[in-house]
Amino acid sequence: MHLIDIGANLTHDSFDSDRDAVIERARAAGVDTMVVTGADVAGSEAAVKLARKYPDILFATAGVHPHHAADYDNQTTIRLRALADHAGVVAVGECGLDYFRNFSPRPAQATAFAAQLELAAELGMPVFMHQRDAHADFIDIYDSYRPGIVRGIVHCFTGTAEELDDYLARDLYIGITGWICDERRGLHLREFVDRIPADRLMIETDAPYLLPRDLDPKPATRRNEPVHLPHIARVLAECRGDDPERLAAQTTANAQQFFALQNQENQQHEQGHAAAIR
Numbered sequence: 001m002h003l004i005d006i007g008a009n010l011t012h013d014s015f016d017s018d019r020d021a022v023i024e025r026a027r028a029a030g031v032d033t034m035v036v037t038g039a040d041v042a043g044s045e046a047a048v049k050l051a052r053k054y055p056d057i058l059f060a061t062a063g064v065h066p067h068h069a070a071d072y073d074n075q076t077t078i079r080l081r082a083l084a085d086h087a088g089v090v091a092v093g094e095c096g097l098d099y100f101r102n103f104s105p106r107p108a109q110a111t112a113f114a115a116q117l118e119l120a121a122e123l124g125m126p127v128f129m130h131q132r133d134a135h136a137d138f139i140d141i142y143d144s145y146r147p148g149i150v151r152g153i154v155h156c157f158t159g160t161a162e163e164l165d166d167y168l169a170r171d172l173y174i175g176i177t178g179w180i181c182d183e184r185r186g187l188h189l190r191e192f193v194d195r196i197p198a199d200r201l202m203i204e205t206d207a208p209y210l211l212p213r214d215l216d217p218k219p220a221t222r223r224n225e226p227v228h229l230p231h232i233a234r235v236l237a238e239c240r241g242d243d244p245e246r247l248a249a250q251t252t253a254n255a256q257q258f259f260a261l262q263n264q265e266n267q268q269h270e271q272g273h274a275a276a277i278r
Helices: 019-028 041-053 066-071 074-084 106-123 135-148 161-169 226-240 244-258 261-277
Strands: 003-008 031-036 058-062 089-098 127-132 152-154 173-176 201-203
Touching: 003 201, 003 226, 003 244, 019 031, 019 226, 031 041, 031 226, 041 058, 041 074, 058 074, 066 089, 066 106, 074 089, 074 106, 089 106, 089 135, 106 127, 106 135, 127 135, 135 161, 161 173, 201 226, 201 244, 226 244, 244 261
Parallel strands: 003 031, 031 058, 058 089, 089 127, 127 152, 152 173, 173 201
Antiparallel strands: none
């Protein structure tokens, strides 16, 4: 089984003591590629730096999560635009709305989300999006920029069947995490996850968050890692009535196409070669 983890927060400080080992464990388990999520400017810069250390294995997104939207200003857009020009940066985001936590005022979240959608449209890049308890406003803002968006994904989908239908009607991709393995909160997903078209489905761990609750044996800590992505794939395949190997191949192909990973690998090699010549 060969997989791509489309959302892993590998710059999180919980990985500081063993980050290289975490990446190697994932690769040994068949997680050949990981996309490192950028959640603010500093985190996006760290994601780019980490991706440079592991070319062809790690890629990065550049964006500002709604939790940090209060800090978003015109300079933020300038810095994200510059980051997006680096080889290995495959999407704008993580951006969107989060009314569950409301760590940033809702108007600031809307402003930051719109700015990043506009940037993604300007650059012709995919957009990596977050939505929690803000579906109506999320759809309204996204629809304002949808004509210019080349590809978009709602990552870590945990919503309702009706929300899923709204996303699919807008040609969005859907990212599924270990939430589906949670017998308390994820059971509802199992009832309609098979409605996601095979060519719109991707998988992710959102590490270090959302450790699958049904792992056996239980890990020593609550920290999630990309090494657990094969388990998520198997649970998701069972819920969809699919073969795990077929689901792995399809979600891998979807991620390669969505993030244009082959093109990014070529750019990484070209930039690395240019740096070596200099």
